[in-house]
Amino acid sequence: MSPNCRVLVLISGNGSNLQAIIDDCDDHLEAEIVGVVSNKPDAYGLIRAHQSEIDTSCVIVRKDEARSDYDARLKLAIDKYQPDLIVLAGFMRILSDEFVQGFEGRMINIHPSLLPKYTGLNTHQRAIDAKDTEHGASVHFVTPELDSGPIILQAKVPVYDEDTADTLADKVHQQEHAIYPMVVKWFSQNRLQMKDGKAFLDGKALEDMGYAAD
Numbered sequence: 001m002s003p004n005c006r007v008l009v010l011i012s013g014n015g016s017n018l019q020a021i022i023d024d025c026d027d028h029l030e031a032e033i034v035g036v037v038s039n040k041p042d043a044y045g046l047i048r049a050h051q052s053e054i055d056t057s058c059v060i061v062r063k064d065e066a067r068s069d070y071d072a073r074l075k076l077a078i079d080k081y082q083p084d085l086i087v088l089a090g091f092m093r094i095l096s097d098e099f100v101q102g103f104e105g106r107m108i109n110i111h112p113s114l115l116p117k118y119t120g121l122n123t124h125q126r127a128i129d130a131k132d133t134e135h136g137a138s139v140h141f142v143t144p145e146l147d148s149g150p151i152i153l154q155a156k157v158p159v160y161d162e163d164t165a166d167t168l169a170d171k172v173h174q175q176e177h178a179i180y181p182m183v184v185k186w187f188s189q190n191r192l193q194m195k196d197g198k199a200f201l202d203g204k205a206l207e208d209m210g211y212a213a214d
């Protein structure tokens, strides 16, 4: 997708992955972040977007609001930017099937585990509790089933006895900031597709290549 693949980033918090993508886009120009949308008005990622003169919107969950009603408002906010790619970067809402199906094949997420291990939340503590010796991050296409979409790219980190959830999160974040911009670039170069429930890079199934970061 070029020139200038229009990227819309969804956040809920700090936005360090957003920052990594901002920095990479500044260097490579194939992709342009046209907007940042948050469900939390105090998300520091909104500050990061403002510092890079990127337009922002907030879609705040209303008390007792049905998930589908929230998602309908979120879609209206997203559609204003007419994105080619939607990037979930620490966006902490489970999205309804209808919403996801409207963007399938052009919505990606980064998850802090080596999927299919540890879908959901609190992944670092779960890896420590399970005495795993390795952990990591996964970039995947978003599908209705939570954190179960076709994996695109993974990066591994070692888990040591002295690790805490915080030290492990720091190691995972470093890897996330390396792999997520790479995947955004692949999509903007029109090299990345989702087909028949699988992720393909340059026409080759990524599952056959082991998803390993270089």
Ligand SMILES: Nc1nc2c(c(=O)[nH]1)N[C@@H](CN(C=O)c1ccc(C(=O)N[C@@H](CCC(=O)O)C(=O)O)cc1)CN2
Pocket (backbone or CB within 6 Å): 088, 091, 092, 093, 094, 095, 096, 097, 100, 109, 110, 111, 112, 120, 121, 142, 143, 144, 145, 146, 147, 148, 149
């Ligand atoms: N339909 C899908 N929605 C989302 C996916 C997905 O693959 N399919 N990925 C997630 C991202 N995510 C982990 O990577 C994730 C985000 C949020 C939650 C969750 O339990 N959220 C709760 C609220 C939690 C909170 O407010 O702190 C909820 O929505 O009720 C699990 C996994 C994004 N969405």
Ligand SMILES: NCC(=O)N[C@@H]1O[C@H](COP(=O)([O-])[O-])[C@@H](O)[C@H]1O
Pocket (backbone or CB within 6 Å): 011, 012, 013, 014, 015, 016, 017, 018, 045, 089, 090, 091, 092, 110, 111, 112, 120, 121, 137, 173, 176
């Ligand atoms: N299940 C979703 C989830 O836990 N995502 C995780 O939230 C963090 C956001 O950090 P950031 O706001 O600094 O990019 C990242 O580590 C990402 O993997």
